[in-house]
Amino acid sequence: MNSVPGRRTRILAATTAAVGLLLVAGCSSGNGGGKSSAKGVPLVKAGQLTTCTHLPYAPFQSEIDGKVQGFDVSLIDLVAGDLGVKQAVVDTPFENFKTGAFLNSGQCDLAAAGMTITEERKKNVDFSDPYFDATQAVLVEKKSGINSLADVKSKGKKLGAQAQTTGEEYATKQGFDPVSFESSDAVLNGLRTGQVQAVVIDYPVVQGWLKDKANADAFKVVDNLNTGEQYGFTVKKGNTKLLAAINKAIKDAKADGTYKKLYEKWIGPYSAATASPSAS
Numbered sequence: 001m002n003s004v005p006g007r008r009t010r011i012l013a014a015t016t017a018a019v020g021l022l023l024v025a026g027c028s029s030g031n032g033g034g035k036s037s038a039k040g041v042p043l044v045k046a047g048q049l050t051t052c053t054h055l056p057y058a059p060f061q062s063e064i065d066g067k068v069q070g071f072d073v074s075l076i077d078l079v080a081g082d083l084g085v086k087q088a089v090v091d092t093p094f095e096n097f098k099t100g101a102f103l104n105s106g107q108c109d110l111a112a113a114g115m116t117i118t119e120e121r122k123k124n125v126d127f128s129d130p131y132f133d134a135t136q137a138v139l140v141e142k143k144s145g146i147n148s149l150a151d152v153k154s155k156g157k158k159l160g161a162q163a164q165t166t167g168e169e170y171a172t173k174q175g176f177d178p179v180s181f182e183s184s185d186a187v188l189n190g191l192r193t194g195q196v197q198a199v200v201i202d203y204p205v206v207q208g209w210l211k212d213k214a215n216a217d218a219f220k221v222v223d224n225l226n227t228g229e230q231y232g233f234t235v236k237k238g239n240t241k242l243l244a245a246i247n248k249a250i251k252d253a254k255a256d257g258t259y260k261k262l263y264e265k266w267i268g269p270y271s272a273a274t275a276s277p278s279a280s
Contacts (some may be wrong), residue, residue, distance in 0.1 A: 011058045012188035038083040041241045044106045049080040049087045053107035054094040057184050059208040059266040060114040061089070071204075071266035075131060076233070077257065079249040091142040094164045094182075100125040103236040110235045110242060114202060116166045117232040126239065127232035128246045134231055136167050144197055149174070149223045160196035162187050170227055175233045191219070200225070207268050219264040 036046035045049050047260035053072070061070040068089040069175050092102055097115050101123060102108045116134065117127045140146040145155070152159050153176065161168035163180035171178040179196050179260060181187045190196045192262040210216045235242050253259040263270045 008238075017123040028045055038085050039245075041083055041245050042109075042239070043085070043239055044109055045088075048085050048133075049076065049083060049110070050108045051087055051089050052092050052096065052102045052111040053089055053113045055091045055183070056096070057114050057205065059204060061112065071116060071132075071262060072233075074262045074266065075250065075253065075259075076110070076112050076246075078253055082245060082249055088143045095163075097121075097234065098124065098164065100234065100236060103234065103239075109239075110233055110246065112233050114205075114231055115234065118166070121234075124237070125234040126237050126243055127234055128243060130230035130232055131250050132204075132231040133205045134229040135228075136170055136200050136227055136229070137206040137221050138198055138200050138225070139191065139206050139209075139219050140198045140222055141191070141218060142220050146198055147222050149200070149225070152176070153223070157197035158195070160187055160190045160199040162201060165201075166227065166229055167202065167249075170225065171200050200279050202229075204267050 036043045038047075038049075050165060051073075052146060053068070055060045055068065057070075058072055060072040061068055063069075067213045068091075073087070073089065076189075077087050090102070090108055094113065097111050098101045098115050098121055100111075111125070114132075114134075115121070117130060121127070138149045138152070140152075144157075146152055146157060151157075153174075159171055159178045160181055161171050161178040162184055163182055168180060169177055178200070179190065181190050187199050187201055188209055191199050203221075206221060210219070210221075232245050235246070250259070253262070260270050
């Protein structure tokens with residue numbers, strides 16, 4: 001993986017917050033013990049719901065006009081609203097989401113990072129109900145002559161993926177030795193600059209890329225891999241009160257049409273099946 005040692009943790013204003021972008025060196029201070037609370041839900045810092053994420057990962061979370069916005073951010077805004085607080089977003093390395101390190105240390109209340117629910121990750125964190133069904137897409141340059149994932153292997157082309165993700169794991173299981181990139185932006189740049197000739201990454205991310213005309217003119221999806229993945233938000237193991245608040249917000253949003261509106265805003269065309277992902 002290409003993680004950056006000593007990377008600064010960034011505290012960013014979510015869409016509902018009225019403050020601008022704030023960069024700080026090191027970790028934010030928070031009491032770490034959940035002594036503060038909102039409507040009975042413990043919080044690491046009074047008056048805010050602190051969310052760990054990894055930027056950028058559009059359309060789920062990315063910095064737009066100085067604020068972190070996206071599908072995940074909007075859903076957690078609903079949780080924060082129910083609790084009567086604002087959401088604050090902390091940018092951290094993706095590997096922390098596997099271990100639950102920033103949850104366990106009291107740095108964050110929850111993690112929202114377009115993260116697939118897996119049995120391995122469940123050993124370290126508690127997942128919310130699934131809120132999104134995801135597939136993996138294979139993206140190539142239109143002029144590459146590659147028409148499938150099988151072509152990438154048979155033609156001896158290089159495949160790229162984001163480090164520490166299920167896309168990278170899938171590629172490895174298929175016999176590839178994928179080039180690892182730290183972020184989704186780096187994945188696309190690797191394809192654009194010829195470091196790799198194909199990439200495998202979550203399809204909604206590719207959808208976001210292809211909304212840009214220059215990307216749509218240059219690249220095409222040649223495979224859509226149904227890997228049975230579902231996304232969930234995570235909390236520190238045993239944090240049942242916050243988990244219940246997250247699940248309630250997801251359920252309410254699907255019932256009152258808010259989920260559909262947010263899906264169409266950030267992801268794309270919505271189908272009824274999208275609203276009811278089966279349990280992971």
